[in-house]
Amino acid sequence: DARVTQTPRHKVTEMGQEVTMRCQPILGHNTVFWYRQTMMQGLELLAYFRNRAPLDDSGMPKDRFSAEMPDATLATLKIQPSEPRDSAVYFCASGGTGVSNQPQHFGDGTRLSIL
Amino acid sequence: GDSVTQMEGPVTLSEEAFLTINCTYTATGYPSLFWYVQYPGEGLQLLLKATKADDKGSNKGFEATYRKETTSFHLEKGSVQVSDSAVYFCALSDRARGADGLTFGKGTHLIIQP
Numbered sequence: 001d002a003r004v005t006q007t008p009r010h011k012v013t014e015m016g017q018e019v020t021m022r023c024q025p026i027l028g029h030n031t032v033f034w035y036r037q038t039m040m041q042g043l044e045l046l047a048y049f050r051n052r053a054p055l056d057d058s059g060m061p062k063d064r065f066s067a068e069m070p071d072a073t074l075a076t077l078k079i080q081p082s083e084p085r086d087s088a089v090y091f092c093a094s095g096g097t098g099v100s101n102q103p104q105h106f107g108d109g110t111r112l113s114i115l
Numbered sequence: 116g117d118s119v120t121q122m123e124g125p126v127t128l129s130e131e132a133f134l135t136i137n138c139t140y141t142a143t144g145y146p147s148l149f150w151y152v153q154y155p156g157e158g159l160q161l162l163l164k165a166t167k168a169d170d171k172g173s174n175k176g177f178e179a180t181y182r183k184e185t186t187s188f189h190l191e192k193g194s195v196q197v198s199d200s201a202v203y204f205c206a207l208s209d210r211a212r213g214a215d216g217l218t219f220g221k222g223t224h225l226i227i228q229p
Contacts, residue, residue: 004158031215033215033216033217035217042219042220042221042222043159043204043217043219043222045216045217045218048215048216050215055215056215056216059216091158091159093158093159095215103149103161103164104161104217105161106151106158106159106160107158108156108157108158109157109158
């Protein structure tokens with residue numbers, strides 16, 4: 001069964017440190033999404049890529065967050081410097097195109113705690 | 116912008132009871148509608164979807180019908196099981212206007228008691 005893989009599953013670090021989260025999308029999927037889940041805000045779209053090009057990052061705080069796709073098998077989300085309000089679960093999802101409205105497949109998330 | 120509203124939880128039911136979780140949406144275009152389920156410590160799994168008005172999505176005994184006139188996509192199941200306990204999210208995407216990302220409701224925590 002093809003899966004989206006996220007690493008690390010858990011990350012605890014101190015305020016001000018750089019955090020990097022990684023995602024391996026399902027092979028053959030050309031669209032990758034980053035979401036953030038918090039109790040207060042629920043699930044929010046941060047950014048997404050198609051064919052490794054960023055299409056929308058309007059949900060992402062630009063001053064400290066950055067998202068990239070160095071190659072088709074790896075997406076990264078970085079926070080520098082991290083702040084306690086960044087504590088959340090970060091999900092990566094991937095999907096295909098060619099058939100309209102392909103459902104997104106989610107990874108198990110990275111649970112981030114900033115002290 | 117687009118938005119999704121679903122009933123607050125937790126919803127507590129006994130096994131074999133009938134389930135309805137309400138979901139309504141606001142969208143500027145003609146969205147596709149989804150229900151996702153999240154089990155503790157896991158990511159979201161697609162439960163069912165509908166892409167046009169009057170479509171019915173169904174999976175594992177769950178159903179939801181795309182009602183454009185009432186902008187609703189309520190989730191139903193005739194007889195719930197303890198294993199259905201999870202958080203359920205209603206979501207939409209509007210690819211027709213280039214918005215591929217999902218807009219989610221806040222989620223409804225469902226608890227099924229034996």
